[in-house]
Amino acid sequence: MTESSLFLRQAAAEHIARQAGSMLLEKERQKHLLISEKHDNDYVTEADTASEAMIIEYLSGLFPGEGFHGEEGGDQGSAFPRWIIDPIDGTMNYMRSLPNYTISIGWEEEPGKPLIGIVYNVRQDEMFSGCVGYGATCNHRPIHVSDIADPRKALLVCETPHRKKEWASSYWKLFGSLFNQCSDIRTFGSIALELCYIASGRLEAVFEYSLGYWDIAAGTAILRAAGGLMEPIEQDRLLSEEPCDIIASNALLHSWIADQVRAFGTIRS
Numbered sequence: 001m002t003e004s005s006l007f008l009r010q011a012a013a014e015h016i017a018r019q020a021g022s023m024l025l026e027k028e029r030q031k032h033l034l035i036s037e038k039h040d041n042d043y044v045t046e047a048d049t050a051s052e053a054m055i056i057e058y059l060s061g062l063f064p065g066e067g068f069h070g071e072e073g074g075d076q077g078s079a080f081p082r083w084i085i086d087p088i089d090g091t092m093n094y095m096r097s098l099p100n101y102t103i104s105i106g107w108e109e110e111p112g113k114p115l116i117g118i119v120y121n122v123r124q125d126e127m128f129s130g131c132v133g134y135g136a137t138c139n140h141r142p143i144h145v146s147d148i149a150d151p152r153k154a155l156l157v158c159e160t161p162h163r164k165k166e167w168a169s170s171y172w173k174l175f176g177s178l179f180n181q182c183s184d185i186r187t188f189g190s191i192a193l194e195l196c197y198i199a200s201g202r203l204e205a206v207f208e209y210s211l212g213y214w215d216i217a218a219g220t221a222i223l224r225a226a227g228g229l230m231e232p233i234e235q236d237r238l239l240s241e242e243p244c245d246i247i248a249s250n251a252l253l254h255s256w257i258a259d260q261v262r263a264f265g266t267i268r269s
Helices: 003-030 046-062 091-095 165-179 191-199 213-225 254-264
Strands: 035-039 042-045 067-070 074-076 082-089 102-108 114-121 126-131 135-138 141-143 155-157 184-186 205-211 229-232 244-249
Touching: 003 046, 003 082, 003 102, 003 114, 003 126, 042 046, 042 091, 046 067, 046 082, 046 102, 067 213, 082 091, 082 191, 082 213, 102 191, 102 213, 114 191, 114 213, 126 191, 126 213, 135 213, 155 191, 165 184, 165 254, 191 205, 191 213, 191 244, 205 213, 205 254, 213 229, 213 244, 244 254
Parallel strands: 067 082, 155 184, 155 205
Antiparallel strands: 035 042, 067 074, 082 102, 102 114, 114 126, 126 135, 135 141, 205 244, 229 244
């Protein structure tokens, strides 16, 4: 894939993310969303499906023959190259009019190796964009991971296992161990956004279990383009194997958090 072809796809994803974001804002203002529950604590709204359909229609028109892996629509078209789409990462935030929800669009030629990532933080109007090997930006200004190498100065992010509450006691033990070694811990309700916050130096590291690949593909490309690291907790798995269990960091703290999480063992019941 040539440089110009990559940048063309990057620009197209940025454009449609903004268009879909405008639609989400309008539906949010209307306050009358149709909502259904896919699984316990896992929701989909009419806005999720409308956003994904809008993104696929636009990108398939520009790049015919390329495939799609979406949270709501599953796999469509050819296997590779493909677009990986989360039409709203942070649906609960969106449903409750909390600001931390994003549109996430990634692109890859090989499984588990996203090259392009776009994460649009709709309510803050922040467009995170990255192309592996060519750097990452936020609203077209270059971003880079932080230079913090001491865990005691690090700000981590850790989501609760809200869809797997049977994991809670194990999660809290690992959470507590990390909390006692770092500066503090945050949670935002969107792993795509959290990966971008690591990419832009606002946070240092994250671990999370049982994600969809659509949750992390775009954020992974942005993080790697900004100098960070991302890998599966189980090292013999592809990043794209679902459910995805991941460790990500600013690179300087990667060995530390990877050792902590892996030494703790599995939290799966």
